[in-house]
Amino acid sequence: MCRRLKFDNIMVQGRLRNGKLIAAKVLSVESRQGLKEFMNELMAISNISHGNLVSLYGYCVEGNQRILVYNYLENNSLAQTLLGSGRSNIQFNWRSRVNICLGIARGLAYLHDTVTPHIVHRDIKASNILLDKDLTPKISDFGLAKLLPPNASHISTRVAGTLGYLAPEYAIRGQVTRKSDVYSFGVLLLEIVSGRSNTSTRLSYEDQMLLEKFPEVTNGVLLLQTWMYYERGDLEKIIDSSLSDDLDVAQACKFLIVGLLCTQDITRHRPTMSSVVGMLTGEKDVDSGNISKPATISDFMDLKVRSMRRENNLAFAPSNRLISTIMAQASHSSSQETTRSSITFTSISDRE
Numbered sequence: 001m002c003r004r005l006k007f008d009n010i011m012v013q014g015r016l017r018n019g020k021l022i023a024a025k026v027l028s029v030e031s032r033q034g035l036k037e038f039m040n041e042l043m044a045i046s047n048i049s050h051g052n053l054v055s056l057y058g059y060c061v062e063g064n065q066r067i068l069v070y071n072y073l074e075n076n077s078l079a080q081t082l083l084g085s086g087r088s089n090i091q092f093n094w095r096s097r098v099n100i101c102l103g104i105a106r107g108l109a110y111l112h113d114t115v116t117p118h119i120v121h122r123d124i125k126a127s128n129i130l131l132d133k134d135l136t137p138k139i140s141d142f143g144l145a146k147l148l149p150p151n152a153s154h155i156s157t158r159v160a161g162t163l164g165y166l167a168p169e170y171a172i173r174g175q176v177t178r179k180s181d182v183y184s185f186g187v188l189l190l191e192i193v194s195g196r197s198n199t200s201t202r203l204s205y206e207d208q209m210l211l212e213k214f215p216e217v218t219n220g221v222l223l224l225q226t227w228m229y230y231e232r233g234d235l236e237k238i239i240d241s242s243l244s245d246d247l248d249v250a251q252a253c254k255f256l257i258v259g260l261l262c263t264q265d266i267t268r269h270r271p272t273m274s275s276v277v278g279m280l281t282g283e284k285d286v287d288s289g290n291i292s293k294p295a296t297i298s299d300f301m302d303l304k305v306r307s308m309r310r311e312n313n314l315a316f317a318p319s320n321r322l323i324s325t326i327m328a329q330a331s332h333s334s335s336q337e338t339t340r341s342s343i344t345f346t347s348i349s350d351r352e
Ligand SMILES: Nc1ncnc2c1ncn2[C@@H]1O[C@H](COP(=O)(O)OP(=O)(O)OP(=O)(O)O)[C@@H](O)[C@H]1O
Pocket: 005, 006, 009, 010, 011, 022, 023, 025, 054, 070, 071, 072, 073, 074, 076, 077, 079, 080, 123, 127, 128, 130, 140, 141, 158, 161
């Protein structure tokens, strides 16, 4: 049984003979490495197990066709449920958001500080956070950077969907460290507390007014707005207004400050993910003494846009239109045909 989960990409839902529901990701036809290296990388990923990471069930390889098989998660991604335009009927109360933030932080801290050699995710964003039936968050697509062709794992073609989550040093110099994941996590934290997407192009009147004040900002309006409210001492204004009964305003503001700390321009000013876990659980104090304006897209967009324009051979267009063009191009270029049914499935282990 097979059903497409995503049309412009290569994700399908299926059912194994044992009745198990799976999600299968078809990797680029043009593979980055030979079969042996691919399997070695896969084995490394499959040995990594944590309650907040999606588990890999198996893989299929035939010619250039490579498919990763994951356990299926019932409640889709944060991008579709919490931040999606249609919003789902799932109620994300404050308690569930705290669990989601903490779970993602724990999963990332595990990849950064427990796994050896450590893994930098490179693509932390709402669509890579999946939710199981109990709304436990599971980070997906970790370790994929090593399996994908360089142009697919690098920001040049993937920047469109990920724009608002990119750390400046990653966007400008392609410098990937654990601290670039911390930056992306910070953006995600702000999104979960505010219920708003940092990468949304549909802006409220207030956001449009803010952008008029900062015309060079083409994205990252949530980050900018959180900073503005922080400076005014009005941080609670950014909390999702749909939260009511169980909302703990002081805790929500603390989470927002942690988000601002994670998105600091200077990487050494960003906490490690293990410290973030401590701050979110309350075991560690949140030291906001030296906090400064987080790095927004405006600080580095020009550079990136210039290099993307070269790569994509784009003519000049006003910034917002340019971004839409890049987004359209990127999603078009990532379209691929779906799986071939003749491929044999190899189970890595029997995880239940
Ligand atoms: N294990 C899974 N269980 C259920 N749904 C999944 C699973 N993995 C992915 N999906 C769904 O498929 C969608 C697409 O996933 P996919 O990883 O292909 O794209 P993406 O995360 O939007 O972007 P990117 O290609 O940059 O990772 C996810 O947003 C989610 O809705």
